[in-house]
Amino acid sequence: xxxxxxxxxxxxxxxxxxxxxxxxxxxxxxxxxxxxxxxxxxxxxxxxxxxxxxxxxxxxxxxxxxxxxxxxxxxxxxxxxxxxxxxxxxxxxxxxxxxxxxxxxxxxxxxxxxxxxxxxxxxxxxxxxxxxxxxxxxxxxxxxxxxxxxxxxxxxxxxxxxxxxxxxxxxxxxxxxxxxxxxxxxxxxxxxxxxxxxxxxxxxxxxxxxxxxxxxxxxxxxxxxxxxxxxxxxxxxxxxxxxxxxxxxxxxx
Amino acid sequence: xxxxxxxxxxxxxxxxxxxxxxxxxxxxxxxxxxxxxxxxxxxxxxxxxxxxxxxxxxxxxxxxxxxxxxxxxxxxxxxxxxxxxxxxxxxxxxxxxxxxxxxxxxxxxxxxxxxxxxxxxxxxxxxxxxxxxxxxxxxxxxxxxxxxxxxxxxxxxxxxxxxxxxxxxxxxxxxxxxxxxxxxxxxxxxxxxxxxxxxxxxxxxxxxxxxxxxxxxxxxxxxxxxxxxxxxxxxxxxxxxxxxxxxxxxxxxxxxxxxxxxxxxxxxxxxxxxxxxxxxxxxxxxxxxxxxxxxxxxxxxxxxxxxxxxxxxxx
Ligand SMILES: Cc1cc2nc3c(=O)[nH]c(=O)nc-3n(C[C@H](O)[C@H](O)[C@H](O)COP(=O)(O)OP(=O)(O)OC[C@H]3O[C@@H](n4cnc5c(N)ncnc54)[C@H](O)[C@@H]3O)c2cc1C
Ligand SMILES: Nc1ncnc2c1ncn2[C@@H]1O[C@H](COP(=O)(O)O)[C@@H](O)[C@H]1O
Numbered sequence: 001x002x003x004x005x006x007x008x009x010x011x012x013x014x015x016x017x018x019x020x021x022x023x024x025x026x027x028x029x030x031x032x033x034x035x036x037x038x039x040x041x042x043x044x045x046x047x048x049x050x051x052x053x054x055x056x057x058x059x060x061x062x063x064x065x066x067x068x069x070x071x072x073x074x075x076x077x078x079x080x081x082x083x084x085x086x087x088x089x090x091x092x093x094x095x096x097x098x099x100x101x102x103x104x105x106x107x108x109x110x111x112x113x114x115x116x117x118x119x120x121x122x123x124x125x126x127x128x129x130x131x132x133x134x135x136x137x138x139x140x141x142x143x144x145x146x147x148x149x150x151x152x153x154x155x156x157x158x159x160x161x162x163x164x165x166x167x168x169x170x171x172x173x174x175x176x177x178x179x180x181x182x183x184x185x186x187x188x189x190x191x192x193x194x195x196x197x198x199x200x201x202x203x204x205x206x207x208x209x210x211x212x213x214x215x216x217x218x219x220x221x222x223x224x225x226x227x228x229x230x231x232x233x234x235x236x237x238x239x240x241x242x243x244x245x246x247x248x249x250x251x252x253x
Numbered sequence: 254x255x256x257x258x259x260x261x262x263x264x265x266x267x268x269x270x271x272x273x274x275x276x277x278x279x280x281x282x283x284x285x286x287x288x289x290x291x292x293x294x295x296x297x298x299x300x301x302x303x304x305x306x307x308x309x310x311x312x313x314x315x316x317x318x319x320x321x322x323x324x325x326x327x328x329x330x331x332x333x334x335x336x337x338x339x340x341x342x343x344x345x346x347x348x349x350x351x352x353x354x355x356x357x358x359x360x361x362x363x364x365x366x367x368x369x370x371x372x373x374x375x376x377x378x379x380x381x382x383x384x385x386x387x388x389x390x391x392x393x394x395x396x397x398x399x400x401x402x403x404x405x406x407x408x409x410x411x412x413x414x415x416x417x418x419x420x421x422x423x424x425x426x427x428x429x430x431x432x433x434x435x436x437x438x439x440x441x442x443x444x445x446x447x448x449x450x451x452x453x454x455x456x457x458x459x460x461x462x463x464x465x466x467x468x469x470x471x472x473x474x475x476x477x478x479x480x481x482x483x484x485x486x487x488x489x490x491x492x493x494x495x496x497x498x499x500x501x502x503x504x505x506x507x508x509x510x511x512x513x514x515x516x517x518x519x520x521x522x523x524x525x526x527x528x529x530x531x532x533x534x535x536x537x538x539x540x541x542x543x544x545x546x547x548x549x550x551x552x553x554x555x556x557x558x559x560x561x562x563x564x565x566x567x568x
Binding site for chain 1: 383495
């Protein structure tokens, strides 16, 4: 079966971002960009299913500016077979919303006819946690979110989801959209030889227009602000002192 | 204006997160319809008719809804929306709400807003992005606003009741979507307070070293304080505790009166889940650990010495 893996280019997870002084958004200029960590897990899952002989082809897809090619190359170096870039302008990327991404991915799925889409459970920039579910809805396919284990059988998947309070086991018919959580696997490192090999793998470029999708934002960003900082605390010398201070605050029995 | 709130319940009671979503709905104003979905949930539905601001309780009762999938919840919500005009659909930002509401929104062709922490007006919402390092104020232009509500941002209470009880209506539900089925759940059984709504949370990280140490050093303190137990991702990955105790950007969001972080470095992903706690205590052997930047009180030292001492002096 064919698998589509959507991958997003985001500010690297090690970086603490700052809000632009005019409140128009988050400053991303000059910051290190990486593949969304959950999407690395999705690529790893797809590639290991291919290595296990269950998957025949892994197609990685990214919507964003031309530099998303780097993200796609990384996914190809991890073992993806080919890539699709849905290229949009930097301005459009600033407010590209999950509903629009879901519609773009739906159009890609109409062309590619995969049996499975493996998404990240959330992108660490918008923290939306929406795209996979919205894609499933637009395709009218079943979905499973926050998946930490996948077992494939002909025509269906047996999955474990991380839910509040524990784990849920789910049986889902294919085709389906699955979003992956941290404990599904540990993504492999990209080696230099694989990165070289990935240069020869094809990246096709499409546009929202060529896919016939309107990506105009539905949510207008009025303002982006920094949360109020916490007042700087104090280092105490002893446990006794800590207990006294907590009692003063009324939070310690 | 009608608002639809998706309720969650277990053990015959609405969850605290549902009460928070109701509090957010009351901020919006209008007639609140509470949708209760499940199997044999009449009792919960009856008690819910007394909740402040709720004018109607809708009950979707069917055997396949005992552990509903996002597909089944979506079908029920869409059938309710088809029969009545609603301006808003709200759910708590729990694993259920976060899974189902984007699906509902996409079916309606509207853009949902996740994790709302503030309601500015009926179409303007504030929600955190970038692990809470920024707050975005967004205005929705869609005819129906679909939002999930961060429970820690809205205080919900059961004690607010209305004088006139809400009407109770059983709705017919669409048949099960058999393409996806829940085959089982392993819920962590615990006598402790629920993590998301506990007054005190004691959390441990990689610095605890092992599952054995976690149980020897941290659990007695939690027992003594009547606290919920939480953990960093490293502690979960290390097998010290189950996954549902992970606090952070991609785990549980908590805001207790007291949060004690032991052997946790304070990565942005962890801090995202606990920085709105009222009082934060950090215990770490590294005086440079970033956790001290968000802590009200810090102790620099070894957990194997400081935690037993704190446990002894507590209570
Ligand atoms: C996509 C993504 C999502 C993530 N989501 C989350 C999330 O939701 N929640 C989360 O917590 N993390 C998350 N992380 C991981 C996060 O980046 C950190 O790696 C993690 O929080 C570190 O856990 P820790 O503080 O326990 O471990 P470490 O960073 O290793 O810190 C251990 C601390 O213990 C101290 N220590 C060691 N021994 C002792 C001792 N004997 N006594 C006292 N102190 C001691 C050390 O000084 C150190 O500060 C995520 C990461 C990614 C990439
Ligand atoms: N611009 C994009 N290009 C490709 N995939 C995306 C994009 N945005 C979101 N996704 C996918 O959707 C997942 C969830 O993102 P979000 O709903 O924004 O939290 C990500 O982990 C990706 O798999």
